Amino acid sequence: MSYDVVGKNIIRVDGLSKVTGKATYPQDISMDNMLYGKTLRSIKPHAYIKVDISKALNLEGVKAVLTAKDVPGKNHHGVLFKDHEVFCEKKVRRIGDPIAFVVAETEEIAENAVDKIKVEYNEIEPIFDPIKAMDKDSPKVHDSSNIVYHYKLRQGNIDKGFKNCDKIVENEYKTSRTDHAFLQPEAGISYIDKEGRYAVCVATQYPHYDRLEIAEALGVKEEKVRVINAAVGGAFGGREDITLQIHLALAAMKLKRPIKAVYSRKESFNAHCKRHPLIMKYKTGADKQGNLIALKAEIIGDTGAYASWAINVLRKAGVHATGPYEIPNVEVDSIAVYTNNPFSGAMRGFGATQIPIAHEQQMDMLAESLGLDPLTIRMKNIFTKGSKTSTGQILKESVPLDKCLAEIDKKMNFTQSYKGGVKE
Amino acid sequence: MKDIKINVNGKTHKLNIKEDERLVDTLRNRLGLTGVKEGCSEGECGACTVIMDGETVTSCTVLTFQAKGKEIITIEGINGGNKIHPIQQAFLDEGAVQCGFCTPGMILSAKVLLDKNPEPTREEARKAISGNLCRCTGYNKIVDAIIKASKYLKREGN
Numbered sequence: 208m209s210y211d212v213v214g215k216n217i218i219r220v221d222g223l224s225k226v227t228g229k230a231t232y233p234q235d236i237s238m239d240n241m242l243y244g245k246t247l248r249s250i251k252p253h254a255y256i257k258v259d260i261s262k263a264l265n266l267e268g269v270k271a272v273l274t275a276k277d278v279p280g281k282n283h284h285g286v287l288f289k290d291h292e293v294f295c296e297k298k299v300r301r302i303g304d305p306i307a308f309v310v311a312e313t314e315e316i317a318e319n320a321v322d323k324i325k326v327e328y329n330e331i332e333p334i335f336d337p338i339k340a341m342d343k344d345s346p347k348v349h350d351s352s353n354i355v356y357h358y359k360l361r362q363g364n365i366d367k368g369f370k371n372c373d374k375i376v377e378n379e380y381k382t383s384r385t386d387h388a389f390l391q392p393e394a395g396i397s398y399i400d401k402e403g404r405y406a407v408c409v410a411t412q413y414p415h416y417d418r419l420e421i422a423e424a425l426g427v428k429e430e431k432v433r434v435i436n437a438a439v440g441g442a443f444g445g446r447e448d449i450t451l452q453i454h455l456a457l458a459a460m461k462l463k464r465p466i467k468a469v470y471s472r473k474e475s476f477n478a479h480c481k482r483h484p485l486i487m488k489y490k491t492g493a494d495k496q497g498n499l500i501a502l503k504a505e506i507i508g509d510t511g512a513y514a515s516w517a518i519n520v521l522r523k524a525g526v527h528a529t530g531p532y533e534i535p536n537v538e539v540d541s542i543a544v545y546t547n548n549p550f551s552g553a554m555r556g557f558g559a560t561q562i563p564i565a566h567e568q569q570m571d572m573l574a575e576s577l578g579l580d581p582l583t584i585r586m587k588n589i590f591t592k593g594s595k596t597s598t599g600q601i602l603k604e605s606v607p608l609d610k611c612l613a614e615i616d617k618k619m620n621f622t623q624s625y626k627g628g629v630k631e
Numbered sequence: 632m633k634d635i636k637i638n639v640n641g642k643t644h645k646l647n648i649k650e651d652e653r654l655v656d657t658l659r660n661r662l663g664l665t666g667v668k669e670g671c672s673e674g675e676c677g678a679c680t681v682i683m684d685g686e687t688v689t690s691c692t693v694l695t696f697q698a699k700g701k702e703i704i705t706i707e708g709i710n711g712g713n714k715i716h717p718i719q720q721a722f723l724d725e726g727a728v729q730c731g732f733c734t735p736g737m738i739l740s741a742k743v744l745l746d747k748n749p750e751p752t753r754e755e756a757r758k759a760i761s762g763n764l765c766r767c768t769g770y771n772k773i774v775d776a777i778i779k780a781s782k783y784l785k786r787e788g789n
Binding site for chain 2: 216218219221222223224225226227228229230231232234235387388389390391392438439440441442443471472
């Protein structure tokens with residue numbers, strides 16, 4: 208059998224257009240008779256709002272100022288829960304929440320008009336600490352509890368497990384909020400196509416989801432919406448939620464002219480999700496020889512004002528909480544919490560990126576306290592073919608982690624450079 | 632408004648520009664050279680890199696009047712607009728292109744380096760693209776491409 212692709216150096220299909228600068232990202236598209244859109248965003252993290260658009264609307268060259276009242280269908284979107292509003296109607300839940308979308312003859316006029324919109328903020332006590340946000344009495348970001356999701360993993364007997372340990376290390380780890388900072392800021396253009404459909408040309412990771420969400424907000428059948436994915440200038444999870452797609456389509460629907468919008472870098476930071484910052488409380492125990500016996504982890508993920516993919520991210524963090532090690536007694540609680548921080552969603556790894564910061568540092572500290580080098584303790588516990596994970600999965604296929612570590616040891620002389628768990 | 636002449640990709644343009652007009656806007660909006668990308672608007676990311684009189688500049692931090700009488704090269708003019716340039720070929724061959732948004736700027740930074748220093752070390756290649764951010768590749772493939780481009784150019788006798 209011969210392969211066409213595997214083992215061969217394949218030139219990517221869009222390579223030529225990209226090295227010549229001909230690849231078309233949404234900001235590169237212009238149309239005749241085109242208008243420009245700018246978004247007004249909340250400057251408060253938690254407040255009831257009253258919006259007065261009259262001054263902006265009277266400005267020469269302004270064609271429309273869209274707010275929650277101008278959404279003919281459902282004023283919501285969201286990949287799992289429909290907890291985002293297309294435009295905030297009564298309340299803003301984070302800095303950067305969209306309140307209005309101005310459409311004007313030029314970008315400059317649209318920008319001036321955004322400044323002319325009056326927003327009266329009646330501030331509510333905000334909540335920024337995800338641990339405090341779990342309290343029953345804490346301010347509520349949405350109507351009910353701030354706890355979005357609680358994943359529980361139980362294996363063996365955790366109390367008995369820790370009783371049988373010779374060494375236990377207990378620590379708390381925190382990871383920071385991270386932005387994808389894809390190089391191409393969000394941009395798009397919307398128009399009514401020859402077949403009368405609302406066409407939205409954007410750079411997106413989910414054209415099919417976008418179509419559904421646009422149709423629902425416009426109150427039209429899905430067939431009336433066409434999403435065209437232009438060249439995508441990086442995404443890394445940051446283009447999985449809606450940003451400007453619905454705003455553009457609403458404007459095209461109302462004004463029957465092409466509408467273009469391009470976010471600045473600053474607005475891009477304000478508009479899309481972040482990587483979930485995690486607080487990870489870890490307790491890991493082993494016997495004298497370094498065999499892991501018990502692991503208890505509490506993982507709290509700050510999903511900010513909206514859930515986005517919080518459930519998937521915190522579940523994945525929980526499933527991966529043990530790291531690639533066999534541990535007979537495990538208790539994991541992984542919780543996603545609403546706060547008034549920027550919202551968290553997908554970003555490279557979906558929770559599996561943050562969690563090794565905790566489980567691997569636990570391994571290093573456990574090794575040091577037992578007088579073992581970091582590699583030996585890992586080799587004793589690492590998954591091999593036939594291992595059972597803490598979620599009950601038997602690993603039947605290739606699991607060459609031990610071979611990989613042995614190779615590293617050979618090349619770096621790793622175990623030799625340690626004496627009694629301390630690097631010489 | 633202000634009348635100026637600038638030479639872009641070998642062609643002289645007479646333009647009536649705004650006093651505070653940025654070069655990136657002139658190139659993209661007036662001349663339709665959308666291969667010039669804008670990523671940050673403050674000279675940090677290098678996506679809008681163009682060559683001005685033989686040196687790289689971030690066209691978002693250059694006002695168009697500053698380009699008066701100068702020669703500008705954008706990605707569209709890197710090889711006189713004809714066949715693909717050896718640097719572009721090397722970027723393709725080495726898989727140095729992913730999302731592509733940094734690519735035009737990277738290639739132009741590489742060109743200025745290779746024009747001055749036909750056989751750069753990896754270190755020198757890294758330094759030459761230190762003003763160009765890439766969020767996809769991790770830079771290694773781009774450095775590989777610049778080294779390969781230097782060989783292609785030598786072979787062509789450029």
